[in-house]
Amino acid sequence: MSHKIIVPLDVPTLEDAKTLVEKLPQVSFWKVGLELFVSTGADILQYLKDRDKKIFLDLKFHDIPNTVAGACRSALIYEVDLLTLHATAGRKALEAAVAAVKDAKKPPQLLAISLLTSIDSRSLAFDLKVPLELPEYALNMAMLAKESGLNGAVCSPQEVSKLREVCGQDFTLVCPGIRPSWSVKGDQSRIATPKDAITQGASYLVIGRPITAADKPAEAWERICQEIDDEG
Numbered sequence: 001m002s003h004k005i006i007v008p009l010d011v012p013t014l015e016d017a018k019t020l021v022e023k024l025p026q027v028s029f030w031k032v033g034l035e036l037f038v039s040t041g042a043d044i045l046q047y048l049k050d051r052d053k054k055i056f057l058d059l060k061f062h063d064i065p066n067t068v069a070g071a072c073r074s075a076l077i078y079e080v081d082l083l084t085l086h087a088t089a090g091r092k093a094l095e096a097a098v099a100a101v102k103d104a105k106k107p108p109q110l111l112a113i114s115l116l117t118s119i120d121s122r123s124l125a126f127d128l129k130v131p132l133e134l135p136e137y138a139l140n141m142a143m144l145a146k147e148s149g150l151n152g153a154v155c156s157p158q159e160v161s162k163l164r165e166v167c168g169q170d171f172t173l174v175c176p177g178i179r180p181s182w183s184v185k186g187d188q189s190r191i192a193t194p195k196d197a198i199t200q201g202a203s204y205l206v207i208g209r210p211i212t213a214a215d216k217p218a219e220a221w222e223r224i225c226q227e228i229d230d231e232g
């Protein structure tokens with residue numbers, strides 16, 4: 001199951017990123033997000049490719065259709081495996097993104113952020129003024145992504161079972177908000193353990209600080225892999 005774990009390189013410099021990759025040679029799938037990409041650009045992508053790693057480029061595009069399509073087209077040069085945009089960019093932006101990558105030689109899987117895992121029901125209702133219950137809203141955004149032709153969605157492990165049931169087996173569901181029982185929640189709201197997320201139907205787990213902030217990241221990785229593989 002270790003191939004289902006994606007570890008984010010949430011660090012500020014290329015050197016920090018390389019150090020983390022070297023500390024965890026057993027990780028085959030890395031996520032590059034806003035912090036690292038904004039600070040150091042694309043160099044890390046070539047570094048990962050040179051080491052045969054899979055890449056999730058998590059830049060969460062959120063803009064008008066023309067701009068989202070342009071960003072997706074520009075990202076094609078990196079030949080990454082997964083690429084994100086926000087479902088709240090709307091149907092036309094999602095469709096434009098799909099059209100922008102469809103004829104590429106090696107298109108990434110396009111994933112829509114359904115609802116950030118840091119948002120809880122209270123914030124959705126009172127800050128964002130969304131009148132739907134949170135599970136219904138997350139499902140609605142995932143369905144919008146599917147109808148628009150995206151390959152999958154990023155969702156919390158608390159909603160993944162329903163999304164799997166409705167969106168089907170071929171829809172890629174990537175879950176951040178993963179917290180082993182021995183780790184701290186931090187800024188995440190809608191969390192579950194790695195084992196529960198896999199059991200509920202996640203295609204991939206994104207697990208950051210429980211591994212990367214551990215005193216011994218390789219031991220934390222090993223412990224998580226064992227917990228996932230444990231029977232019962």
Ligand SMILES: O=c1ccn([C@@H]2O[C@H](COP(=O)(O)O)[C@@H](O)[C@H]2O)c(=O)[nH]1
Pocket residue numbers: 008010031033113115116117118154155176177178188206207208209210
């Ligand atoms: O809804 C979302 C979408 C993306 N993320 C990203 O996943 C990791 C989680 O890291 P942890 O340290 O395990 O909390 C991080 O890079 C986020 O940008 C998310 O958490 N929730």
